[in-house]
Amino acid sequence: MRENRKVKEERIRRFSIARILEHWLAIITFGTLVATGLSQRFFSLDISQWLILKLGGIDNVRLIHRYTGVVFMTATLLHIIIATVGVIIRKWQPSMVITKNDFTDAIHDIRYYLGMENAPAQCDRYSYKQKFEYWGILTGGLLMIGTGLILWFPTFVVRFLPGELIPAAKALHSNEALVIVLLIAVWHIYNSIFSPEVFPLDTSIFTGYISRERMLREHPIELSRIEGTPAGEMSGHGLKDLQEMKAEEPPS
Amino acid sequence: MKGRKQIIFLSLALFCILAFPLFPVRAQDITLSEEAQACLKCHAKRGIVKKFDNGESVAAYVDPENFKVSAHNSLSCSHCHVDFSVDKHPERRFRSKEQYKIKSSLVCSRCHKDAQVRANPVHAGLFKEGKIHICANCHGSHSIMRVAGGRKFTNEEQYCLSCHGHAASLTFKNGETLPLAIDKSVLEGSVHNKLSCSDCHYGFSSEGHPQRNFRSRREYTLASSETCRRCHFDKYTKTMESIHYTMLSQGNLKAPVCTDCHGNHGIQAGRVEKALSGKRCRKCHENIFTIYASSVHGKALMDENNQDVPICVDCHMAHDIRNPLTLEYHERIPELCSNCHANKAIVGKYGLSTDVVKTYLSDFHGVTLGFYKKQREALYKPARPIAVCTDCHGTHNIVSSKGTDAVLLKANLVKRCRQCHPNATKNFPDTWLSHYEPSIKTAPLVFIVNLMYKIFIPVLVIGLFLQILLHIWRYAVNR
Known part of the structure; x- marks a missing residue:
């Protein structure tokens, strides 16, 4: 979201320290919540029992889960507030907002995978895949926070609302947890670790930098904006062009 | 040759000595005194009756065969019946048979001196009570036998009952008494009817009748019950884990021991009808039994003699009765209830769901309970009490969850919730789905949420994997 970044030869600043720390915090809280939460959902599994006993019993696990939840909730709400304020005071561009282009890009990419287009869709700062993940996790996270508080x-809660809300919240909480875990385990882990384009690891969220080569390939619209090149001239860059470029340049 | 004769003579003599006891003294061989023979001319005939003032009577018949083998067979009649002789036959009057017997007993003391009689431990116990004892009641009259030996008893029981068949009692130091008379029919009807008296009353036999001193009747009972473990050691060790044993070892002598529940001489098989088994507990736990009797289980047992319902021992155990107020016992309750309520063969007949235990164990309280149990084993961690079956349904006063009782159960539910959730309001019991698997009828909201995710999660995962596969495929093609 932050637009000011320095252009250094091949590396481009993509994330600020605040974003990097935020990601680390997300890893820690999310990991803890998943470990303590799923072991409660699948309590009969050996690994769940092992973990719960290692953590000193079910009461401890529930306490850890709840207080980690508080940290997660605070971080999420701060993220939303800061992002909203940042966008409103026009410090940042609303780069995560879903636009019509995201849908056309998605269709374009599927056509490209099936061999009906020559090049993948040209993305701005965040691709439709990243936006899908971001909003999936954010709305899911808000749902988890809400239902978690109810539980x-x-x-x-039942003082004002019918009692059935509690088992319903429990059903939502545990099902949505599965959705988020699957989204992270399948989609996020693939895109940032196993995808052949980034393997063995997309380091940009840890270092804060991304290579110009990847920017050109994955975020050409943003790159053109940074470098002042008109977007139209960059549009010719497809995967094929990149591979040609790769062959000319010595490997770094 | 002389030596050989000696050997033959010696072996013959030895044979005679050894064989002598094999030929018992026969009645015919004994010659009664002349006086006795004279008396028996009349008294060996039946029909002579002595009448008393109160209308009672006694037969003046003497069985000569019995008399011949009695211990007193060498005596003349007048040795006991003083003043009577062949010439004299005085007429005497007695108020009753009892008075006659008492007077007759006085005759015995002419030969059997008081000191000699009191030396016997059995007599010592009798005399302590200060009552008048009639010798003939135990020893008989004309057929009197030597106490030890002489008279042939086919078994020990007969021997003991020759005294204990009569009213006698034991007095303890604190003044309490214990009747020592045993009803033969009770012994014969008991499950121990094949045992001999000394199997339980060890130390007692035709030779020994030890004198024991107990302060009270209870102390005697406690000591006697120790005898059971000689055969029933498994049950005995189980009772050592029971709350009754704990109370006893802490000095509460009222705590029940074997004989308090099982009885003594009339002991019956342990597995008796349920209603009867409950009566044993009722002896001390009257209040709880009354509450139980009005419960859904108790009513079925009392009104219909239903053998499917639990009685005290089904939940509390028969011998290893644990303290039901401990957390360990509380945690075992779902297991106890599931013995029947998860068994379709038992509860299916009554249209009851066997899912009740499963739904409990998979929800918050059940899961917590499961972990508390494990934590106790693995971490020795004390746990808080968590709601189990009885916390909502009641214990001894458990009511049906159907019909009119169900309304009562539901109305009381919020009170029970408040024991752990003090701020619970009237909506709060609805947070529990009453053992129902959520369905569109019982819990539409939960059902819809679950259904949505059942569709959404597979669609999402398949979609994501398809995307990934397409991506990898395109990458591979482009290389």
Whole structure:
């Protein structure tokens, strides 16, 4: 979201320190929540029992889950507030907002995979895949926070609302947890580790930098904006062009 | 040759000595005194009756065969019946048979001196009570036998009952008494009817009748019940884990021991009808039994004699009765209830769901309970009490979850919730789906949420994998 980044020969600044720390925080809280949460959902599995006993019992696990949830909730809400404020005061561009282009890009990419287009879709700062993941996790996270609070304070909630809400919240919480875990385990882990384009690891969120080569391939519209090249001239760059470029340049 | 004769003579003599006891003294060989023979001329005939003032009577008949083998066979009649002789036959009057017997007993003391009689431990116990004892009640009259030996008993029981068939009692130091008379029919009807008296009353036999001192009747009972473990060691060791044993070892002598529940001489098989088994507990736990009797289980047992319902021992165990107020016992309750309520063969007949245990164990309270149990084993961690079956349904006062009782159960539910969730309001019990698997009828909201995700999750995962596969395929083609 932050637009000011330095252009250094081959490396382009993509994420600020704040974003890197935010990602680390997400890894830690998300990991803890998944470990303590799934072991409660699948309590009969040996590994769940092992983990829960290692953590000192079910009460401990529930406490860890709830307080980690509080940290996760604070981080999520701060993220939303800061992003909203940042966009409103026009410090940042609303680069995560879903636009019509995202849908056309998705269709374009599927056509490209099937061999009906010559080049993949040209993306801006965030591709439709990244936006899908971001909004999936964000809305899912908000749902988890809401239902999690309901499950934490059932007596309070039921004072105003029907009792069936509690088992419904439990169903939502545990099902949505599975959705998020699958989204991360399948989609995020593939795109940032196993995808042949980034393998063995997309390091940009850890170092804060991305190579110009990857920018050109994955975010050509943003690159052209940074480098001041009109977007139209960059549009010719497809995967094939990149491979040709690769052959000319010595490997770094 | 002389030596040989000696050997033959010696072996013959030895044979005679050894064989002598093999030929018992026969009645015919004994010659009664002349006086006795004279008396028996009349008294060996039946029909002579002595009448008393109160209308009672006694037969003046003497069986000569019995008398011949009695211990007193060498005596003349007048040795006991003083003043009577061949010439004299005085007429005497007695108020009753009892008075006659008492007077007759006085005759015995002419030969059997008081000190000699009291030396016997059996007599010592009797005399302590200060009552008048009639010798003939135990020893008989004309057929009197030597106490040890002489008289042939076919078994020990007969021997013991020759005294204990009569009213006698034991007095303890604190003044309590214990009747020592045993009803033969009770012994014969008991499950132990093949045992001999000394199998339980060890130390007692035709030779020994030890004198024991107990402070109270209870102390005697406690000591006697120790005898059971000689055969029933498995049950005995189980009772050592029971709350009754704990109470006893802490000095509460009222805590029940074997004989308090099983009885003593009339002992019956352990597995008796359920209603009867409950009566044993009722002896002490009257209040709880009354509450149980009005419960859904109790009513079925009392009104219909239904043998499927649990009685005290089904939940509390018969011998290793644990303290039901401990957390360990509380945690075992779902297991106890599931013995029947997860068994279709038992509860299926009554239209009850066998899912009740499963739905409990897979929900919050059940999962927590499962972990508390494991934590206790693995981490020795004390746990908080967590709601189990009885916390909502009640224990001894358990009611049916159907019909009119169900309304009562539901109405009381919020009170029970409040024991752990103090701020619970009237909506709160609805957070529990009452053992139902969520369906469109019972819990539409939960059902719809689950259904949506059942569709959404596979669609999402398949979609994502297809994307990935397409991506890899394109990458491979382009290389």
